[in-house]
Amino acid sequence: MEFKLGEFVRFVDERMEGYVTRIISNDMIGVTGEDDFEIPVLITKVTRVHGHKYPGAAEQYQADTPAPSETFESKGIFLAVVPDQNKASVVHFHLVNDTSFQLLTTLVTDKAGISKGEFAGSIQPHTAVEIYSSNLSDLSVWPGFLIRALYFSKSNVAIPEAIQYSEKFKARDFAGAKKKVAQLNKEAWIFRIDEDDLVIDPEKLKESFFKPVAEKKVVEKPSAQIDLHIEKLRDDYQFLSNTEILKIQMDHYKKALDAAIVHKLPSITFIHGIGNGTLKQEIHKTLGRNNHVKTFLDARKEKFGYGATEVILK
Incomplete structure (x- = not known):
């Protein structure tokens, strides 16, 4: 069995x-x-034990799924990693298809050069399917993931190229905050499988080559300490949702970090506060993937407490 x-x-x-x-x-x-x-x-x-519902790998989730829009959606394929409702150490991987295409999908894992087929099936538009399960405590020995997906539709639309997504997950990938997935009606860590199309305007690109030096944007040198408390960034913060506040804070952080890299600063400190830890987690997650960052650590506790991160740049 x-x-x-x-x-x-x-x-x-x-x-x-x-x-x-x-x-x-x-x-x-x-x-x-x-x-x-x-x-x-x-x-x-x-x-x-029968009677304990367990969603099998082939089950498609459609409950509480918003009705598809009248327009044909060509983008929106995600991998959602959901903690088990009974044992949080177990996580279930769901492939979320938020497009209007039907997806013909396979998942193959690779461990020490040995490949194993884990899932093969069709995922209907605006649904989600569970494709894999694992134990978070075994994350260091998880196999590599290779997801392939073919688009299919009977509508008269352009069919995109097949998707091939590979990933070897690390602990830092699960350091960020979980988000609500409508198709699952659950909180999950989200990983984008398809990418937004990069739209290039030939005329604007041509103009950029001939702009005088004086017209080119100048990146201002940031201060050594960046306060990300929302009341320091917006006067109307009382009317913003938590999602909007986090986006504003992250945008400000990324802009300041990029400026520090451009000006070759040795370090920069971000004051994020303690709160529920979401902002700190999101910052640490992006820092761990930035090739310009040498290391990062809690800033001086006697000055900032536990509410700031110092970033040492290469």
Whole structure:
């Protein structure tokens, strides 16, 4: 019998039950009970408990999905990583198709040069399908992911090139805040699979080559300390949603960091406050991927407490 992560099982010879939180081998799984202690057990010693709903890999989520717009949507394919509702150590990967295309999709994992097919199927427009599950505690040994998708539609529209998305996830990829996914009605870490089209205006590009030096934009040198508290950035902050506030703060941070890199500053400090930690997490996530950043650390606690990050630039 094949078990999947997140399924509820009961021991055959003992009065114990719990959720599958690890696939150890073809013959053994890890089961975690109410005490959050994981027990390795042979699959012959447990049985699946029916009545505990487990969304299989082929299940498509359509509940609470907004009705498709009248316009044909050609962009919007995401990988949503959702913590298990029973055991947060387990995460489920869903491919979210927010386009008007039908997607013919495969997922292949690669570990030490050995490839394994994990999912193959069709994903309907404006739906989501679970394609993989894993344990976050095993993240360091997760395989690499390769997702391929072909677009299909009977409408008279241009068919985009096939998607090929590869990723080897790291801990910092899950440091940011989760976002609500309408198709799943759940919070998830989001990874974009398709990219927005890069629109180039030939005339504007031509004009940029012939602009006088005086007309070119000058990047101002930023101060050594950037305060990202929203009240320092906007006067109307009382009327902004949390999402709008985070976007404004992140835009200001990115602009200041780019300016510091242009002016070759040795370091720059961002004052983000403590709050719920979302802004700090988002900043640290982008810093970990920036090739111009040597390292980053908590700024001097005697001056900023725990509410600032110092960035050391290369």
